Amino acid sequence: MPKLILIDGSSYLYRAFHALPPLSNARGEPTGALFGVVNMLRATLKAKPDYLAFVSDAPGPTFRDALYAQYKANRPPMPDDLRSQVEPMLAIVGALGFPILRVPGVEADDVIGTLALQAQAQGIEVEVSTSDKDMAQLVGSHVTLVNTMSNTVLDGAGVMEKFGVMPSQIIDFLALTGDAIDNIPGVPKCGPKTAAKWLAEFDSLDGVMANADKVGGKIGESLRATLPQLPLSRQLATIKTDVPLEFGPTDLARREADVERLRELYARYEFKAALKELDAGADTSTSAPAGREVGGEGAAGAHGATEAALQPPSPAETGFASSANGAYELVTTQAQLDAWLEKLRHAGLIAFDTETTSLDAMRADIVGISFAVEPGQACYIPLGHDYPGAPPQLDRGDVLRALQPMLEDPTRPKLGQHAKYDINILSHYGITVQGVKHDSMLESYVWNATATRHDMDSLARKYLGYETVKYEQVAGKGAKQISFSQVDLDTACRYAAEDADVTLRLHHALWPKLQSVPSLQRVYEEIEIPLVPVLAEMERRGVLxxxxxxxxxxxxxxxxxxxxxxxxxxxxxxxxxxxxxxxxxxxxxxxxxxxxxxxxxxxxxxxxxxxxxxxxxxxxxxxxxxxxxxxxxxxxxxxxxxxxxxxxxxxxxHTSYHQGSVATGRISSSDPNLQNIPVRTEEGRRIRQAFIAPPGWKVMAADYSQIELRIMAHLSGDEGLLKAFHEGGDVHRATAAEVFGLKPEEVSANQRRAAKAINFGLMYGMSAFGLARQLGVDRGEASDYMGRYFSRYPGVRAFMDATREQAHRDGYVETLFGRRLYLENLTSRNAGLRQGAERAAVNAPMQGTAADIIKRAMIAVAAWLAERDDAHMLMQVHDELVFEVRADAVEEVRRAVSERMSGAAKLSVPLLVDVGVGANWDEAH
CATH class of the missing domain: 1.20.1060.10 (Taq DNA Polymerase; Chain T, domain 4)
Known part of the structure; x- marks a missing residue:
């Protein structure tokens, strides 16, 4: 998900002022709060959010002052030493490129609340950077609070742990406790524990008010005496989430940093570390969400890139030679093309990239192609720039025919950044790309799937310390964006040749890392790279x-x-x-x-x-x-x-399959997402009836049976679980028989359901509370079920404990084939995040191993199908593969697919595959 960070500017400033000593510069100007804020902002930029904003209060009264004249009446005036730091703070914030939001008539909290809910509704993850407890009312499925001073994260579980109430009850909680700083009255002598107790018992402020006569003692008297003012307290505590704004979350991309202004400000206030970082180039990075999408540039377009924005960084600043120095060559003559063909023939590794008219590989046309054979040396061959006055270009057909032997030669090693896209683009022109030995996106993904996004801009920033030219800088953005075919050739060359150059540099940075860990090198060379052409062919084939x-x-x-x-x-x-x-x-x-x-x-x-x-x-x-x-x-x-x-x-x-998006190694699907069609309802299953085969063909679906549970049995080595699978019966019934001490034929439907819930729930860290909710029993009974389960399957408990221990020791867990999943929150102070990371640690080896197994199966099946024209692999849906098979070949293909899927891994239990055939996907499933 894209990410929005909303910074509570007032909270930052006050917190830094009170937390840090009264520092000053040589001029005697106070700098303590400013120093703290700058460090927090620099840390925010290192998180590389897609969108961000610095939100502070606007001068003047707000609607709350009109509601209650005494609102914030007790708050002392801002200290002079702090007041003098506000203006330089805003100057630095602006120079760093943060959008600064100040909306008259409301508080910063209301602006943050409105943007947070808008972003959540748009599928954007929101992080509110604040120490203000009032903000806890905003926490939701995609909204968390981060306190950068204490380095803590507050999600729904964290709110419950800290306050004793759910995020949806925070407003009522604040109305009851009051707020001395904001002068919200509340109930006298009602502290946080009392408020949480009342809300647990009566659910809401309205419930508390309705049952006030049931509360005894002096606190009950206080409650009843303040009943008339509690609705006002609630209104004052409620953050507005419907403020009319002239901007939305996606308007909050970071602007280009004003480096000279930052240097001036850092020098004046003597921020030596920040100045050193700035001079090294780190503070000039931009975080606009419009970084290059993996795969190619689109027809979505816009004019408007400024002349300054098009200037490449100097070689001295970045270590990269620019096109002005002649290292990036625009190829428009036959002599130039011949010279580059000679370079490509003798190159040890060829980095290549295509420029196109669309991000959709199945609808895009090629505009140009770039190559690099050594770092800093690259070319761009324009093939379809058609703006008025465009200089002559080489004939597209002639160029592609000249390149075809090299591109199709499997003995000439090639490198791409998300090469699957380029493979599909070139296939439209009769070129079957072979010999792709490396992909910088996949090198990064296998090295550490969670360290960064794996698009070129993010990788260049992380592993090269280099800011690439952005697509919006050459084509503009928004409604006025132009197609790449409309970009002038010189600008296009700088941008496109850089693609190939940076891809090659990334490979030089990442490949030695993978070679240093043989297990990761094997995952990369034996699973991810061979899968690229398989997925490319599936995308091209599509589904009827x-x-x-x-x-x-x-x-x-x-x-x-x-x-x-x-x-x-x-x-x-x-x-x-x-x-x-x-x-x-x-x-x-x-x-x-x-x-x-x-x-x-x-x-x-x-x-x-x-x-x-x-x-x-x-x-x-x-x-x-x-x-x-x-x-x-x-x-x-x-x-x-x-x-x-x-x-x-x-x-x-035609869907798009993504190798580099799910940390555990699973493949995901988008545009459309064919992996998320519901199957639990009759209406959802019926949709699969529309996925059909052509006349004379059948749809075949091959699905692993209980693969993650079988992997659990293998990894844990538990004798009881291994026995259940080897005997080949109903494993859930066998588990129930063990747990309840019965013969399998004596197990009731409810007992089998409980065993099934435990079998699958344990892999996802289900607690007794979660099991109780799923089964509709009390927590004690659910806890008893789990206790019996672990007593009968001690190997499972030992495996889970050992996996958590290993995760804490190493910071990662591994799949059966050596893929690693790093878990950043294992040491979090937030219990909810820490426990979530521990649950992920237990689940990841199983889910990741299942992902590796089906990828290995796809590679094996595709190799068998390569010489046939009577069957095609169409879709991968988690543990299932879907094929289109000619009717007369069904039995042969069924046997071959089942054999290769079953043989994709050697487990200590049978790896079973269920295969179905029908006129449509629903019949086959």
Whole structure:
């Protein structure tokens, strides 16, 4: 997910002022708070967020002053020593390139709250950098708080641990405890423990107020005496999340740093470390989200790059020769092309990259190609720049024919950055690229999957300390962005040749690292690199979709949604908009009087999925709304959308597979995501009926059976679990028999369900509390189940304990094949983050090993299919492979695929594969 960091400027400044000694520079100007803020900002930049902003209070009153004249009346004026540091702080913040946000009439908290919720809704991860406890009300699934002074992270579990209440209860918590700094009244003598106790018992402030007469003692008297003012306290404590803003989260990319201004400011305030870092080039890095996407540049485009922005860094600053020095050559004549063909023939390793008209490899046309054979020496061959007045270029067909023998020669080693994209682009022109021995993206991914993003800009910054020319600098951005074919040749050369040059430099930096760890080198050379052409071919093949079937399903879903609407109207007694949270809120909680068990950050009853699930057992309407939303999502995401994205060139849907995105080694899918089609509902499974085979062909699905559980048995070596798999029966029934001391035939359905929940839950670190919720039993009973399980399968407990111990010792865990997963939060002070990292440590060897196994299977199956034209591998969906097989070859392909998938790893238990065949994916699955 992209990331937004919102910095609470006031919190930063005050915290630094009180935490650091009263420093000053040679002029006698106070610098302590400024020093602390600058260090925190530099640390923020090293996190490389996609978006960021420094938010501070604007001068003048806010709406809270109008609500309550005494608001913040007790707050002392800002000390003079601190006040004098505000202006230089803002100057440094601006020079670093941070957007500075100050909105009149509201506080910084309200701006942060509004942006945080907007970003969360857009699928952006949000980190609020603050020490203000009020911000805990914003914490959600993708919103966390970070205190850079104490280096702690607060997520939902952390809020519960620190305050004793859920994030959705923080507003009510603050209303009860009050706030002496902001002069929010609260209930006298009600401390945090009392407030948490009341909210645990009565759920909300409204519940506390309604049951005030049940609270005894003097604290009860205080509560009852302050009842009239508690709604105001809640209003004052509530962070606004609907502030009208002229900007949104994606407008908050970091601007170019003003290096000279920073140097001047750092020198004046004597920040020697920052100045040294600046002179080394680190502080000039930009963090705009528009870094080069892995794979190629798109047709999405815009004018507007400034002349200054197009100037490359000097060789002295970066160690890179620039095109001005002649190291990057624009190839526009036959003589130049011949000279480069000669260089390529004698090169030990050829770095190459394509420039195109689209990020979608199946729809893109080539615009040019670049090569590098030595660091600092690269060329760009333009093939399709068509702007008015564009200089003559070599004929595209002639150039590609001249390059084809070299590109198709498997004995000539080649290197790319996300080479799969370039392989697919060149395939449109009849070129089957072979001999790709290295990929800098995959080198980084295998070396440390979590250290950084694996796009070129991020890798160059991390491993070379170099800022690449950004696509937006050459093509602009937003609505005015131009296609790369419209970029002038000199600018295009600087940008495109740099791609090949940086790719080669990255290889020189990363390859020795992999060679230093033989297990990682094997993962890279035996799994990831051989998989590249396999995935490329799968993407090109695509999958056949029955558009008529999808349209029928859309109509059926629409009809069913209409029926649910009518039922909802009958239950409510009137019509209302089921898609409107506000109207639904009114119907459920005001009219029907249902209990609101979850609240929004503003204290309103929530109507999200979790909130509706919480009350679905007390009234029919919440479950009906959930069903309606599920159908609406199926329709918008799949039945309406899939037909619209059929490629006109092929008549098929083509997904993109990603090797470098999931830390455990799993392959992911996007545009469209074919790995996320739901299978637990009848409507979801029906969507698979639209994935069909051509006439005379069948769809075949081959799925590993309980692969992660089998890997657990192998890795733990537990005798009981190994026995269950070797006997070949129902492993969950066998487990239940062990746990409950029964014969397998005596095991009840509920006992088998409990055993299954434990078997799979343990791999994901499920607690007794989680098991209790899943099974619908009390925590004691669930704890008893788990105790019995571990007593019967002691090897599993020993494996889990040893894995956690190894993770703490080494900082990483490994798969069966040597892939590493680094776990940064193992030493976190936050118990929730630390426990989450420990759960990941136990799960990662199993999930990662499963990922490695199916990748090895794909490579083996693809090698067998290479010489055949009667079967094609179409999709990879977690532990399943989907094929298109000619009807007369089904049995032969079934046997071959099953044999190669089963043989992809040697485990101490059988590796079983279930194979199904049908006219569509649903029938085959």
């Amino acid at each position: 979709i029955d558009g008529d079937e999808l349209r029928r399903q859309s109509q059926q879903l629409g009809k069913r949604m209409l029926e649910l609407q009518q039922q909802a109207y009958a239950l409510a007694g009137h019509e209302f908009n089921l898609d409107s949270p506000k109207q639904l809120q009114a119907v459920l909680f005001d009219e029907l009087g249902l209990e609101a068990r979850l609240k929004t950050p503003t204290g309103q009853p929530s109507t999200n999925e979790e909130a509706l699930e919480a009350i679905a057992d007390v009234h029919e309407l919440p479950r009906l709304i959930l069903d309606y939303r599920g159908l609406a999502k199926l329709r918008s995401t799949y039945t309406d959308k899939l037909s619209a994205i059929v490629n006109p060139r092929t008549g098929r849907v």
